[in-house]
Amino acid sequence: MTKKQQTRRPAERFDLQSIRREWDIASEAYADAQDRGADYYRFNYFGPAMAEACGDVNGLKVLDIGCGTGYFSRLMAKNGASAVTGVDLSPNQLTHAREYEVKERLGINYIEGDAASVTENLPEASFDLVTACVSLVDMPDPARVIRAAHRVLKHGGRLVFTNTHPVTDTVSREWIHDADGNRLGLWISDYFDESPFNLNWMSDRYKYPFQTTGNSYTLQTWMRWLINAGFILQDFVEPVATDQAIAQHPGLQDTRLVPLFLIIVARKDERLIPPP
Numbered sequence: 001m002t003k004k005q006q007t008r009r010p011a012e013r014f015d016l017q018s019i020r021r022e023w024d025i026a027s028e029a030y031a032d033a034q035d036r037g038a039d040y041y042r043f044n045y046f047g048p049a050m051a052e053a054c055g056d057v058n059g060l061k062v063l064d065i066g067c068g069t070g071y072f073s074r075l076m077a078k079n080g081a082s083a084v085t086g087v088d089l090s091p092n093q094l095t096h097a098r099e100y101e102v103k104e105r106l107g108i109n110y111i112e113g114d115a116a117s118v119t120e121n122l123p124e125a126s127f128d129l130v131t132a133c134v135s136l137v138d139m140p141d142p143a144r145v146i147r148a149a150h151r152v153l154k155h156g157g158r159l160v161f162t163n164t165h166p167v168t169d170t171v172s173r174e175w176i177h178d179a180d181g182n183r184l185g186l187w188i189s190d191y192f193d194e195s196p197f198n199l200n201w202m203s204d205r206y207k208y209p210f211q212t213t214g215n216s217y218t219l220q221t222w223m224r225w226l227i228n229a230g231f232i233l234q235d236f237v238e239p240v241a242t243d244q245a246i247a248q249h250p251g252l253q254d255t256r257l258v259p260l261f262l263i264i265v266a267r268k269d270e271r272l273i274p275p276p
């Protein structure tokens with residue numbers, strides 16, 4: 001690397017209308033990759049790690065925000081949650097989610113709308129667990145969603161979310177290879193740039209390429225959002241793929257080089273005095 005490169009294009013728009021449109025277009029390819037099991041990062045890496053971070057969900061009332069085609073909502077229902085509500089902005093994503101309900105009824109209630117507004121309008125202290133699987137970075141105002149999640153949680157309830165890792169999923173990033181093309185590590189820059197950028201999903205895992213918009217926030221920003229909402233940190237997980245997963249999907253070796261995903265478990269503790 002000889003000169004600094006901005007490797008991702010800044011987004012022109014990142015509002016509810018543009019986000020809904022992008023995910024409506026993406027939805028068919030996104031759902032298809034899951035149906036075929038091609039999305040192995042999800043099935044063999046961050047998905048199981050996030051489910052483990054949620055612990056025993058038996059009998060819990062769960063709200064899954066940015067539920068997309070319902071992957072994590074279904075996982076929670078299958079793991080014993082007593083009631084699951086999924087919220088997503090994209091009608092097409094929810095169409096896929098509801099199709100799964102027709103194939104295998106789990107009783108999940110899907111709501112279409114902006115996660116922040118929908119959650120603000122749900123009854124206070126009505127959920128045991130709020131989850132967000134790779135969705136908060138796709139929303140225009142994660143801080144507002146985190147505050148709303150805190151309000152709907154019961155005392156002792158948890159917010160569990162995963163995103164790509166803030167330290168490595170930055171505006172500028174590029175893999176560094178050896179002479180044989182093997183990945184050696186990751187070059188990152190512009191860590192403090194918190195402006196939205198375009199994400200191009202062009203891998204052969206998807207039946208057509210699509211573009212969505214997301215944001216990368218510093219670890220400091222995430223921590224302050226949680227603290228200011230009144231949460232305490234219960235767990236902080238930087239998952240790595242298991243030997244078995246890497247044997248099946250050698251690409252997952254990358255997860256041993258640098259942290260690629262982060263899972264946060266935050267707890268609502270009403271005895272906590274909110275910071276001024």
Ligand SMILES: C[S@@+](CC[C@H](N)C(=O)[O-])C[C@H]1O[C@@H](n2cnc3c(N)ncnc32)[C@H](O)[C@@H]1O
Pocket residue numbers: 016019020023065066067068069070071072087088089090093113114115116132133134135138139140
């Ligand atoms: C990367 S997908 C993740 C979907 C799902 N959680 C999963 O694990 O596959 C991000 C999702 O966030 C949704 N989303 C983005 N902004 C949103 C908002 N403001 N309110 C609700 N959902 C939103 C998108 O429609 C999309 O389905």
